[in-house]
Amino acid sequence: MRREDSSSGDRQVGFAIIPPLQVQTFTDIVRYRFVLENLVAKNLKALYRNMALGFFWSILNPLVMAVVLTAVQLKFFGQQAWWPSTFLCALIPYNFFAYCVSGCANSVIGNASLVTKVRFPRQILPIAVIVTNLVHFAIQSTLVVAALLWFPPPHDVVGWHFLWLPVIVALNLALAVGLGLLVAGANVVYRDVQYIVDSVMTVLFWLCPLVYDAGPVLANSPRWQFWLYFLNPLSGLLDSYRAVLFWGRAPDLGVLALATVVIALLGVAGVRSFWKHEHRFADLI
Amino acid sequence: MTIAIRFEDVGKRFVVQHQRPFLARELLRSVLQRPSHRQEFWALRNVSFSIEAGESVAILGTNGSGKSTTLALIAQTTPPTEGTITVNGRLGPLLELGAGFHPDLSGYENIYLNASLLGLTRRQVDALLGSIVEYSGIGDFIDAPIQTYSTGMKARLGFAVVAHIDPDILLLDEVLSVGDGQFAQKCEATIRGFQKAGKTLCFVSHNPSQVLALCQRAIWLHGGRVQAIGPAAEVCAGYQRFLDGGALA
Numbered sequence: 056m057r058r059e060d061s062s063s064g065d066r067q068v069g070f071a072i073i074p075p076l077q078v079q080t081f082t083d084i085v086r087y088r089f090v091l092e093n094l095v096a097k098n099l100k101a102l103y104r105n106m107a108l109g110f111f112w113s114i115l116n117p118l119v120m121a122v123v124l125t126a127v128q129l130k131f132f133g134q135q136a137w138w139p140s141t142f143l144c145a146l147i148p149y150n151f152f153a154y155c156v157s158g159c160a161n162s163v164i165g166n167a168s169l170v171t172k173v174r175f176p177r178q179i180l181p182i183a184v185i186v187t188n189l190v191h192f193a194i195q196s197t198l199v200v201a202a203l204l205w206f207p208p209p210h211d212v213v214g215w216h217f218l219w220l221p222v223i224v225a226l227n228l229a230l231a232v233g234l235g236l237l238v239a240g241a242n243v244v245y246r247d248v249q250y251i252v253d254s255v256m257t258v259l260f261w262l263c264p265l266v267y268d269a270g271p272v273l274a275n276s277p278r279w280q281f282w283l284y285f286l287n288p289l290s291g292l293l294d295s296y297r298a299v300l301f302w303g304r305a306p307d308l309g310v311l312a313l314a315t316v317v318i319a320l321l322g323v324a325g326v327r328s329f330w331k332h333e334h335r336f337a338d339l340i
Numbered sequence: 341m342t343i344a345i346r347f348e349d350v351g352k353r354f355v356v357q358h359q360r361p362f363l364a365r366e367l368l369r370s371v372l373q374r375p376s377h378r379q380e381f382w383a384l385r386n387v388s389f390s391i392e393a394g395e396s397v398a399i400l401g402t403n404g405s406g407k408s409t410t411l412a413l414i415a416q417t418t419p420p421t422e423g424t425i426t427v428n429g430r431l432g433p434l435l436e437l438g439a440g441f442h443p444d445l446s447g448y449e450n451i452y453l454n455a456s457l458l459g460l461t462r463r464q465v466d467a468l469l470g471s472i473v474e475y476s477g478i479g480d481f482i483d484a485p486i487q488t489y490s491t492g493m494k495a496r497l498g499f500a501v502v503a504h505i506d507p508d509i510l511l512l513d514e515v516l517s518v519g520d521g522q523f524a525q526k527c528e529a530t531i532r533g534f535q536k537a538g539k540t541l542c543f544v545s546h547n548p549s550q551v552l553a554l555c556q557r558a559i560w561l562h563g564g565r566v567q568a569i570g571p572a573a574e575v576c577a578g579y580q581r582f583l584d585g586g587a588l589a
């Protein structure tokens with residue numbers, strides 16, 4: 056066997072005692088960041104091979120969706136010319152959420168050949184999906200900017216309320232991680248979770264304020280319906296994105312607070328269920 | 341002497357599922373209060389042994405006797421149901437059929453992925469890459485997706501990676517039997533190098549001559565229990581007698 060005597064200096068990677076299975080925290084992600092890198096590179100293969108083509112593939116789906124729905128909305132529903140802007144403000148975050156959750160559901164099963172052969176912190180798998188989709192999210196965000204410039208909103212949008220954007224994105228990310236971990240673990244135990252997730256995503260597309268604005272729709276309904284509607288945290292987030300990016304105002308704080316609470320609860324459920332079952336994944340796959 | 345691997349009264353119970361559970365069906369079942377068809381099965385029970393650092397130990401047994409389960413427990417891909425397992429040292433696991441490769445990735449990309457899973461950094465893999473590729477003898481296929489590889493080719497690549505990560509404990513599950521003779525010889529030479537360097541070897545093999553050539557001790561598992569443990573020659577002879585139709589001692 057070949058020995059790299061020269062490189063023996065940086066061979067401190069070995070751990071004297073492999074930590075027991077219980078010791079699973081997010082610090083593992085730091086130690087296993089090269090694994091994360093490799094998994095993300097695998098997911099972003101197209102982008103790595105050819106930057107321009109990868110960029111194109113990433114925006115193709117939302118672009119087609121926006122073009123088709125815009126044509127329908129303008130032609131049959133007499134929407135304003137800025138409709139594509141309002142739509143894309145919500146579609147891109149929705150896409151990020153949907154791709155994350157759907158991808159996470161398959162993340163452990165889809166890497167069965169790794170899970171059954173090597174001990175490594177399993178949360179790396181859904182996290183790799185999330186990181187991959189963050190890259191797509193960033194790329195697709197250019198569509199939002201382009202739309203806002205091309206089909207400008209009826210009034211000025213730039214202002215201090217833009218500071219809400221990082222908060223909303225952070226909440227969006229937290230929602231994706233929490234729900235992602237929840238479905239990633241659940242799909243190992245129950246194989247139909249993937250199908251359920253995919254169906255729910257389609258339902259959410261119509262249930263959340265994407266093709267319509269929540270404000271006018273809920274304006275004349277009782278208060279409890281308003282809160283029931285925004286119990287779905289994705290509705291609250293998409294409404295907030297649109298408030299900030301398109302209407303040029305701060306989001307509805309009540310809505311955002313409710314979304315934050317639900318996201319926190321989902322996050323706790325996701326992390327706890329994943330941790331509870333992750334040691335059994337190799338047996339169940 | 342320091343202990344490399346110790347099993348104390350270890351048991352591993354699997355839940356045998358004849359059908360993959362579906363959430364919809366399980367919910368319906370709990371509503372209708374029907375019992376689910378779950379069967380429990382002890383793949384290992386009351387298994388105790390210890391392997392000292394620097395020792396080479398073979399695990400023998402018929403199919404389904406729990407050999408792969410034992411190695412998976414050492415590699416910590418699965419937790420024991422009862423008992424305690426102690427592992428001291430950096431592991432080089434090569435569990436049955438494949439080494440933690442992703443079928444869609446090329447051999448080259450899988451070297452990076454697998455080595456990173458085993459704890460190497462990018463710089464370390466960069467430095468070892470040429471040597472790993474050369475050792476594996478995969479040649480031009482290194483750029484082809486792993487799913488096009490034969491079992492033997494996957495074993496070659498897996499062994500090449502594991503051999504280069506410089507583990508303290510090498511776990512091999514029927515790896516030497518899938519490669520061709522030429523590669524088996526190369527592996528044996530590497531393993532001898534390991535042994536000289538004071539590393540621990542734990543391997544599953546069905547080849548008695550290989551066991552006798554490489555190991556001082558052997559563990560014979562039968563039906564998830566330790567049937568015999570001791571000097572390789574004795575255990576091998578007993579196992580061989582059993583295979584030839586003899587009764588269990």
Ligand SMILES: Nc1ncnc2c1ncn2[C@@H]1O[C@H](COP(=O)(O)OP(=O)(O)O)[C@@H](O)[C@H]1O
Nearest residue numbers: 338354355356383402403404405406407408409
């Ligand atoms: N994930 C699993 N779920 C249920 N049963 C399993 C699982 N893995 C192994 N078994 C059972 O455990 C027993 C021992 O398996 P194994 O350790 O692979 O045997 P072998 O000695 O041939 O390597 C077998 O009967 C097998 O069916």
Ligand SMILES: [Mg+2]
Nearest residue numbers: 407408436513
């Ligand atoms: Mg086996």
